[in-house]
Amino acid sequence: xxxxxxxxxxxxxxxxxxxxxxxxxxxxxxxxxxxxxxxxxxxxxxxxxxxxxxxxxxxxxxxxxxxxxxxxxxxxxxxxxxxxxxxxxxxxxxxxxxxxxxxxxxxxxxxxxxxxxxxxxxxxxxxxxxxxxxxxxxxxxxxxxxxxxxxxxxxxxxxxxxxxxxxx
Numbered sequence: 001x002x003x004x005x006x007x008x009x010x011x012x013x014x015x016x017x018x019x020x021x022x023x024x025x026x027x028x029x030x031x032x033x034x035x036x037x038x039x040x041x042x043x044x045x046x047x048x049x050x051x052x053x054x055x056x057x058x059x060x061x062x063x064x065x066x067x068x069x070x071x072x073x074x075x076x077x078x079x080x081x082x083x084x085x086x087x088x089x090x091x092x093x094x095x096x097x098x099x100x101x102x103x104x105x106x107x108x109x110x111x112x113x114x115x116x117x118x119x120x121x122x123x124x125x126x127x128x129x130x131x132x133x134x135x136x137x138x139x140x141x142x143x144x145x146x147x148x149x150x151x152x153x154x155x156x157x158x159x160x161x162x163x164x165x166x167x168x
Contacts, residue, residue: 002086005031008038025087029147032082040080042072048124061125068120072113079146080105088155091103101154106150152157 003030009020020027025091047067053060080102084090116138121136 002028022082026147028087029083029150032079032087033147035082036075036079037143040071040075040139043074044068044120044135045131053128054142061121064125064131065117065121066114068117069113070118072109076106076109076112079109083150083155087152090155105150108154111149112146115142115145131139144162 009017012020042049047070048064051063053061053064056063069145082104084092084101090101092098119138123129124131
């Protein structure tokens with residue numbers, strides 16, 4: 001995918017190319033974050049729109065929250081692998097380093113799960129607001145929080161990763 005992006009950027013005027021290469025990480029994060037949002041929307045909204053929320057009564061709140069959790073698992077798994085490979089270009093090579101990074105990524109994403117589940121339960125489940133608009137607002141908030149967590153805590157270049165990369 002990044003080859004396609006680089007090919008496309010190569011077609012652009014030099015000023016746009018310069019902007020891209022000066023802000024590549026953030027732009028790739030936004031791009032792959034957008035794809036993650038698509039994964040999240042599909043895995044959350046399809047099950048929500050397949051049921052009659054009025055017929056489900058009070059159980060709809062539990063059901064809609066379950067949809068948010070399922071969506072979170074799908075989106076976080078997709079986001080981990082795209083962020084690792086394409087955005088932050090992780091240098092973690094050993095199984096131990098990979099597992100540490102993987103666990104840190106998921107732990108860091110627990111905040112996004114809490115935000116998404118809370119917003120879904122309150123605004124979709126209880127208040128019956130528009131599921132699409134609530135999901136969109138939640139995803140924007142989550143995108144910003146997750147970038148900071150990934151950049152600062154998960155994919156930061158550590159001495160351990162640097163030593164592993166040079167020794168292999």
